Structures are given as structure tokens and as C-alpha cells.
Amino acid sequence: MISFDEAFEKVMQHTQNWAVQTVDLLESTGRVLAEPVLADRDFPPFDRSTKDGIAIHFSAIEKGRSTFQIEGVLSAGMPQQSLSSADHCFEIMTGAVVPQNTDTVIMYEQVTLENGSATIQSIPKKGQNVHKKGSDAITGKVLLQPDCRITGAEIGILATVGKSHVSVKKLPKVCVISTGNELVDVSEIPLPHQIRKSNTLSLYAALSKENIIPELLHLTDDKKVIQENIARVLQENDVILLSGGVSKGKFDFIPEVMESLGVEKVFHRVAQRPGKPFWFGTQKECSTVVFSFPGNPVSTFANYHIYFAPWFYGCMGLPYPKKEVVLDQPIRNDLPLTRFVQVKTYAEKGRLFASPIKDGGSGDLASLSKSDGFICLRPREHTYEKGELVPVYDT
Numbered sequence: 125m126i127s128f129d130e131a132f133e134k135v136m137q138h139t140q141n142w143a144v145q146t147v148d149l150l151e152s153t154g155r156v157l158a159e160p161v162l163a164d165r166d167f168p169p170f171d172r173s174t175k176d177g178i179a180i181h182f183s184a185i186e187k188g189r190s191t192f193q194i195e196g197v198l199s200a201g202m203p204q205q206s207l208s209s210a211d212h213c214f215e216i217m218t219g220a221v222v223p224q225n226t227d228t229v230i231m232y233e234q235v236t237l238e239n240g241s242a243t244i245q246s247i248p249k250k251g252q253n254v255h256k257k258g259s260d261a262i263t264g265k266v267l268l269q270p271d272c273r274i275t276g277a278e279i280g281i282l283a284t285v286g287k288s289h290v291s292v293k294k295l296p297k298v299c300v301i302s303t304g305n306e307l308v309d310v311s312e313i314p315l316p317h318q319i320r321k322s323n324t325l326s327l328y329a330a331l332s333k334e335n336i337i338p339e340l341l342h343l344t345d346d347k348k349v350i351q352e353n354i355a356r357v358l359q360e361n362d363v364i365l366l367s368g369g370v371s372k373g374k375f376d377f378i379p380e381v382m383e384s385l386g387v388e389k390v391f392h393r394v395a396q397r398p399g400k401p402f403w404f405g406t407q408k409e410c411s412t413v414v415f416s417f418p419g420n421p422v423s424t425f426a427n428y429h430i431y432f433a434p435w436f437y438g439c440m441g442l443p444y445p446k447k448e449v450v451l452d453q454p455i456r457n458d459l460p461l462t463r464f465v466q467v468k469t470y471a472e473k474g475r476l477f478a479s480p481i482k483d484g485g486s487g488d489l490a491s492l493s494k495s496d497g498f499i500c501l502r503p504r505e506h507t508y509e510k511g512e513l514v515p516v517y518d519t
């Protein structure tokens with residue numbers, strides 16, 4: 125059995141790269157950008173008024189003028205105009221092009237309009253309320269580097285530079301498989317000896333947060349059925365996530381089936397709780413990566429977040445957000461294995477605290493909604509003290 129740190133390192137050594145694809149702008153939301161995005165013109169592309177008011181040439185103020193004859197009204201979307209005399213002004217709206225021969229905008233609140241003239245009530249600063257052409261970025265500047273997650277902010281930038289199609293990293297094709305004769309569909313009424321499938325649906329939901337829509341498959345505990353189906357699934361997918369069938373039971377066929385299909389075992393069993401019988405391997409010919417999680421619900425859930433999530437970030441070239449929390453009570457782990465304890469986190473005085481949740485072991489599926497993460501407690505003789513910082517995996 126290997127330690128958690130060794131297992132984690134081995135998983136991270138098997139990151140994959142699934143090439144790139146071009147998608148429509150709005151479909152790129154949540155995806156990882158695969159190209160640099162440059163400013164196609166200056167930002168802003170013209171001297172732009174930032175207030176509704178009047179545009180003047182500041183030299184008129186220096187000469188002591190405070191009343192200006194209004195030459196016209198400018199709205200956003202009008203081509204640039206030209207002021208014919210420094211004794212005049214234009215009324216100008218936010219977003220409109222500042223006219224030639226003007227350099228300063230005074231907002232309506234500081235102006236009185238009367239008989240076609242505007243009188244200013246206070247002395248403005250030269251250049252005020254003008255968002256200068258190219259002041260945010262000049263043409264050709266890199267606005268977005270590749271390997272960033274596309275959120276609403278990036279969509280706005282992509283739209284502004286005219287990217288109706290965006291190059292993004294491809295997502296893996298994923299199959300999520302449940303195994304077990306006791307499992308029935310959500311819509312069924314289970315017999316007394318049966319339970320409804322839940323793990324694979326939790327995995328489906330977690331994957332969909334990453335924009336991955338997996339194929340879902342259920343297999344009975346029949347070696348031949350498992351073998352035939354996994355042979356096909358290996359060919360058709362980049363990643364397989366399994367739940368169940370990896371421990372010591374007479375019907376836990378996954379490890380031997382995987383090896384019979386040429387999936388090379390990287391490790392089986394990790395000194396951790398929950399999630400100990402985790403099996404991880406790769407089929408080199410079709411470069412499919414197999415995460416075979418132990419069937420107990422908390423084990424499947426924990427291992428997805430502890431191993432798969434950072435691995436997937438690694439594949440996408442994204443840094444995995446490492447996080448620590450402050451323990452709000454002492455907790456021991458003098459076992460010779462790494463413990464992952466469910467916690468509820470909360471913020472207080474600018475710090476993030478974690479409160480351990482009592483659960484009924486790794487079969488206690490209902491406990492998962494009371495927590496929002498797992499803290500990682502490596503084996504250690506002395507107690508983890510109240511106030512100590514420990515790593516946390518968000519769920």
C-alpha cells in the first residue's frame with residue numbers, strides 16, 4: 125500500500141493533453157482558452173466621454189470664459205464632430221466620441237443651460253471626463269493569455285475584439301460506470317435488499333461543473349459483462365471513472381478485469397481513509413486513464429475531489445487552487461494513514477475556519493450535504509491543534 129502523497133504524485137504524473145478545438149463564443153464559457161487574444165484596435169478606440177455634459181476646449185477656461193454657445197448635441201454612435209470655435213461647446217453623452225478641438229467634459233450637474241448656451245459653475249480640470257484612446261490597451265496588446273478559464277469577464281473581452289469563434293482546450297470523453305447487483309435506477313422502488321444508484325450521479329453532477337457530460341453506464345457484478353463493456357468503453361473514452369468493485373470481495377472484479385484488458389495498474393490501495401481501495405491505471409494503447417473509486421459513497425466522492433479534480437486541472441494547464449483552513453477545534457490522527465475529514469467551513473474576522481462534521485463512516489451518504497470540503501490530516505503523533513492551518517479540498 126502506498127501513502128497518499130505517493131498516490132497523488134503518481135496520478136499527477138499521468139496528466140493528458142486532449143488537443144484544441146474551435147467553438148462558438150458563448151459555448152466557450154467555462155472552457156480553457158488555447159490562444160492568446162490581442163486587442164484588434166485601441167482600447168478605447170476613440171477619445172470617449174465618460175459623462176453626460178458639455179465638451180469644451182480647456183484653453184477657453186484659461187482665458188476666463190465660463191459661458192459657451194452650444195453647437196450641437198452628440199450621442200454615442202455618432203461619428204466624430206469638430207468644434208468650430210473655442211467659445212463654443214457641444215452637449216455630449218456618455219460613450220460619445222469627444223469632438224475635435226475639445227479636450228475636456230463637464231458634467232450636466234455643474235452646468236446651467238439657458239437660451240442655447242451653457243454656463244459652467246466651477247472651474248474644471250483640463251482633460252477631465254475623457255477616457256483617452258488607447259489608454260487601457262493599444263492595438264496588438266495581449267489582453268488574454270492562453271490557459272485561462274473563460275468566465276463572463278473573458279467573454280466580454282473576446283466579444284469586444286470580435287472573436288465569434290474561440291480556440292479552447294478539448295475536454296476529455298468520459299464514461300462513468302457503476303457496478304453492483306444491488307443497484308437500481310433512481311426512478312425504481314428498490315426491493316428490501318436493493319439500493320438506488322447515487323455515486324455515479326454525484327460524479328455526473330461534479331463533472332458537469334467542468335462542462336464534461338459523461339456517458340453513464342451500469343454493469344452487474346458479472347465478470348464477462350464487465351469485461352466486454354469495459355473493452356468497448358476503453359476504446360471510446362479518454363477517461364473512465366468507476367465506482368465500486370475494487371476491494372477484497374468475491375464480486376470485486378474490477379482490478380483483474382482491468383489488467384486482463386491491458387490497463388496497466390499504477391497503484392491499488394492507498395493508506396488513506398476514506399477511499400483506501402482506490403485503483404488507478406492507464407491503458408497505454410488507447411491512452412485511456414482509469415480512476416476506479418471504492419464504492420462507499422463518501423469514498424467515491426472524496427477521491428473524485430482529492431485526485432480527479434487536481435488531475436483534470438493539470439490536464440487543462442490550470443493551477444489547482446490550493447487552499448488551507450483554520451481548525452476550530454483540536455483533532456487527532458495517530459493512525460498510520462492520511463485521514464480526510466468532512467468539514468463545514470465558515471468565515472470569521474477575515475479567516476476561513478473549518479468545523480469537522482460527524483459522519484457514520486464512508487457509507488454515510490447523507491452526511492455529504494452537511495459538509496463543503498474534506499480536510500487532509502496526514503498521520504502524526506501529536507494532535508492537530510485548534511487554530512492550526514490544514515489543507516482542504518472543496519467539494
Ligand SMILES: Nc1nc2c(c(=O)[nH]1)N[C@H]1C(S)=C(S)[C@@H](COP(=O)(O)OP(=O)(O)OC[C@H]3O[C@@H](n4cnc5c(N)ncnc54)[C@H](O)[C@@H]3O)O[C@H]1N2
Binds near residue numbers: 303322
Ligand atoms: N475485507 C475487506 N473488505 C473491505 C475493505 C477491505 O480493505 N477489506 N475495504 C472496505 C472499504 S474501505 C471500502 S470503501 C469498500 C469498497 O468496496 P468496493 O469498491 O469493492 O465497492 P462495492 O463492494 O461494490 O460496494 C461497497 C458499498 O458501496 C455501495 N455502492 C457501490 N456503488 C454504488 C453506487 N453507484 N451508488 C451507491 N452506492 C454504491 C455498495 O452498495 C456497497 O454498500 O469495501 C470495504 N470492504
Ligand code: MOO
Binds near residue numbers: 398399400420423487
Ligand atoms: O476507505 Mo473505505 O473508502 O472507508 O469505506
Ligand SMILES: [Mg+2]
Binds near residue numbers: 370
Ligand atoms: Mg466490494
